[in-house]
Amino acid sequence: MFNSKSIALTCLLFFTFLFNGFCQESKSLLWKISGNGITQPSYLFGTIHLICENDFIVSPAVETSVKNASQVYLEIDMDDPNLNAQMQQYMKMANGQKLQNVLKPDDYKVVSRFFKDSLGVNVDFFNDTKPMLLYSFVLIKMMNGCNIKSYEQAFVEMAKKQQKEVKGLETVAQQMSFIDQISAEKQGDDLVKAIKNYPVYRTYFTKLINVYKEQDIEGLQKLFSDPEFGTSENENETLIYNRNKTWIEQIKAIALKQPTFFAVGAGHLAGDSGVIKLLRNQGFKVEPVN
Known part of the structure; x- marks a missing residue:
């Protein structure tokens, strides 16, 4: 049931929910990037990396954006x-x-019992795995056995059908290095906290999914401002803001060369250190597509 690709996807999912500090933006997950020397627009989409099939929606506007692009860029090359x-x-x-x-x-x-009783998995199998990745399995449990869909995999399939190349803004090694900047002890404490408070965390997770479906950035801001579930500013700097800054130079160079469909976790889009604001600071026009 669990393999390295599911771990990759759930790791991405975890990154999606490690942010706060949104500025006010329109209710949209799809954004057009233009201006500043771009001859053909590129597009930026905020994903939630795993979602129940019944909640999974790819709008006609998103399909058109992929079709009009020459290539697809994800966080990592899935x-x-x-x-x-x-x-x-x-x-x-x-x-x-x-x-x-x-x-x-x-x-x-506590962790061993949760994995055995709730997931049917012996945690000893993951004895040397980064605890943050094990938290990803708790997120899967919160999805209550639904058929899981991945926006990243959907975009990979769309790109293949259209004979377009899929690339990544960062490597697996780079993404894992961000996790390593948080001590294993802190990761373990967060894992235990989520398991001990599972019902509360599940309610919070359900709210996040609903707000994501509504494309309500302001609603997400309120949820991520909750000190009970949010991460520290230092962790946000490591897991979100620094990565955004690195991505901007790549996105800028790529979009100037050819129209591209970029899809990253929705948590990277908004706020003063979000991809949208950073692109605007570079002189690009970034506007919502509904």
């Missing part, structure tokens, strides 16, 4: 045939750390 091998290489904790050493004994029992 069409890379070496993706599974790369995930296996980088999903482990550094320095040979083990989960039972990172967690307190009682907390390890």
Whole structure:
């Protein structure tokens, strides 16, 4: 049931929900990038990396945007045939750390029991896996056994049908390196907190899904301002803002060369350090597409 590709997707999902501080923007997940020397517009779409099939919607505007683009860029190249091998290489904790050493004994029992009773999985199989990735399995559990869809995989399939290349703004190694900047102990504490407070976290997760479906950026801002679930400013700097700054130079160079469909986690789009604002600061026109 769980493989390295599902871990890659759920890791992306986790990144989607690690942000706060939105500015007020229109209710849209699809944005057109133009101006500043661009001859043909590119498009920017905010994904939620995994979602129940019944909630999954690709609008005609999104389909048209992909069709009009020459290529598709995701956070990482989900069409890379070496993706599974790369995930296996980088999903482990550094320095040979083990989960039972990172967690307190009682907390390890809590995690072990949750994985066995709720997921039917022996947590010892993931004993050297980064705890943040294990949190991803808790998110899958919150989806209550629904048929799961991935926007990234959908865009890969669309690109293949249209014979367009799929590329990534960063490598698996780069993405995993951001996780490594947060101590394994802190990752483990967050995992235990989510499991111990599972009903509350599930309610919060459901609200996030609903607000995402409504494309309500202001609503997301309110949810992510909740100190009970939000991450620290330092963690946001590591996991969101620094990556956004790195992406901007790439997006700028790519969009100037050819029309491109960019799809990244919706958490990267808004706010003063979001991709939309950063692109506007570079002189580009970024406007919602409804």
